[in-house]
Amino acid sequence: MAIQTIVPYSVASDMTELDDIRDQLKDTGHPVATTDIERWIREQDLYTEKYRHRVYVSYSDILMAHKDWIADKA
Template sequence: MAVTSYSPIPVSIPDAVTFKEAAALFQETGHPASANTLVRLARAKGYKTERVGRTDYISYSDLLEAHAEWVRSQDAD
């Protein structure tokens, strides 16, 4: 018998997080980025987001990539 898992977030993104959740996670890395900065980075990269109600979800993997590039560019200055 197969078990079906239920996600309370009805989005097709497998590792979905909100920008606010991602900002909190990046705060712990020592390289903080605000939710607004993450939105700007995601838009610049053209990453897919999904809106559920009034909340936007994005792939955490995509944000990790964009954040890493952003941190490298900040360190280069």
């Protein structure tokens, strides 16, 4: 019987470049700047990867941070 291992990092397909995340969040009605995303990464110590001078972070992690940010504003 095979078991799934627990991986402490995001699945590679979930890693998204910061500017792409910013562009996708524009359509939510609660747009953010890239600096906001960078702040969430620092505050929540989110895992990032750098590839060809671009920073990638888990899109799912940023969606959770975005949700919290919206809730704090309300």
